[in-house]
Amino acid sequence: MSTAIALFTSDLRIHDQPVLRAALDAADRVVPLFVLDDGVLGSRFCAPNRAAFLADCLEDLDASLRARGGRLVVRRGDPVDTAVRLAAETGATAVHLAAGVSGHAQRREDRLRRALGDLLHIHDAVVTVVAAGAVTPAGRDHFAVFTPYLRRWEQQPRRDPAPTPRRVPVPDGVQGERMAEVRALLASAAAGDPSPALPRGGETEGRRRREAWLGAPLDAYQDRHDDLAGDATSRLSPYLHFGCLSPTELVRDAEAAPGPGAAAFVRQLAWRDFHHQVLAARPAAARLDYRPRGDRWAADEQELAAWREGRTGYPVVDAGMRQLAHEGWMHNRARLLTASFLVKTLYGDWRAGAAHFLRLLVDGDLANNQLNWQWVAGTGTDTRPNRVLNPLVQARRFDPRGDYVRRWVPELASVEGPAVHRPWRLDPQRRAELDYPEPLVDLEEGTRRFRQGRGLS
DNA sequence: ATGGAGTTACC
DNA sequence: GTAACTCCA
DSSP states (O other): OOOEEEESSOOOOOOTTTHHHHHHHOOOOOEEEEEEEEHHSSTOHHHHHHHHHHHHHHHHHHHHHHTTOOOOOOHHHHHHHHHHHHHHHHOSEEEEEEEEOSSSHHHHHHHHHHHHHGGEEEEESSSSSOOTTTTOOTTTTSOOOOHHHHHHHSSSOOOOOOOOSSSSOTTTTOOOOOOHHHHHHHHHHHHHHHTTOOOOOOOOHHHHHHHHHHHHHHHHHHHTOOOOOTTOSSHHHHHHHSSOOHHHHHHHHHSSSSSHHHHHHHHHHHHHHHHHHHHHHHHGGSSSSOOOOHHHHOOOOHHHHHHHHSSSSHHHHHHHHHHHHHOOOOOOHHHHHHHHHIIIISOOOHHHHHHHHHHTTTOOOOHHHHHHHHHTTSSSSSSOOOOOOOHHHHHHHHHHTHHHHHHGGGGGSSOOOGGGGGGGGHHHHHHHTOOOOOSSSSSSSSSOOOOSSOOOO
């Protein structure tokens, strides 16, 4: 009787799960293992929203495995030590793992390889459609420009989705935490309570939302995905981040849908792969400027706090920040405009903004988050560093009636129409009644502030 | 405003 | 010939 370990990370699903599939194909019995990483649990990365979502994912995965005669083994500790110890304990002759792109994932992979040698099997294209590094430009290790990347990405042959296992035979007597204990551990390790309107995690919920999204016509996506109040986005990002959904399956099924909306949606999924291949090649870009531009970031702590709490005095910015706090999620257009406000208007360091997003976003993904922030900050792969998103222009374009603001900024709920975007123009008595902050900076009087640090000798 | 055309640089 | 860069939007 041979045994293999399927080490789950950001691939918490049983459908199109190459890691689990390979373990099952290669051995008689499989230990599906998830390690609550002490290094993550005890750090600032243990964000309440993702910890709660993760508990849902693990519970759902355990239930799916139990329905197939198995279960999920969850242990707390160092993932490498835990996997090595479990391999010795069960006599496992193989450990299967999905390739990761972050520095943390790469170090974990390296340590596992040193400890396990040939026993370790790394699987590509589990968390992305095209594996990081699978396509590269001549003479470089990664693409720095999206359009040529997309061309190659589209031509790349797709992996066939792995068949869903019917039976998962798990050896008897393998110790693991009970699911109630897992949830309690995650809740106590998290620094604070989850957002009130956090979505439910797990593959089952993810697939339900996937079917709903693909079942409705995708036509409108191209025209409406930027509309803040319309909220016509898939909201599948948390499920993709935790691997509850296979991006390969999602792209295949979206491509089967007709029309330009489907292509626009697939394009967004390609951006995900693009950022993953950048981070895999430059893991330090999670912290350091991809292209250092000599910026001198200037926002003070009070301005930063006002931004975090959604009281900058710019209603569309504050609406985004409050949606983030309430749902653990923000409309992508709002992410761009709130990020631009911090970085380009207040001159706040993108790292501070990215850290706040990572604390709250339930889909908070190192590659997408840090590299999108760098894109906005002008330090990323983009070669146009001086792009500024004016919140008033963004508001007019993407929340023309002001509905998004009224939904998320209750102080302004009584202000009708697009006037809600400029509360400073209301008469003074009305403004006093609203109890809404004065704008942190004036963007209407031609006093546009330019970023500092550029062009200085 | 997560672009396009034209140019440069390097395979 | 391809990807990155520059300028122009």
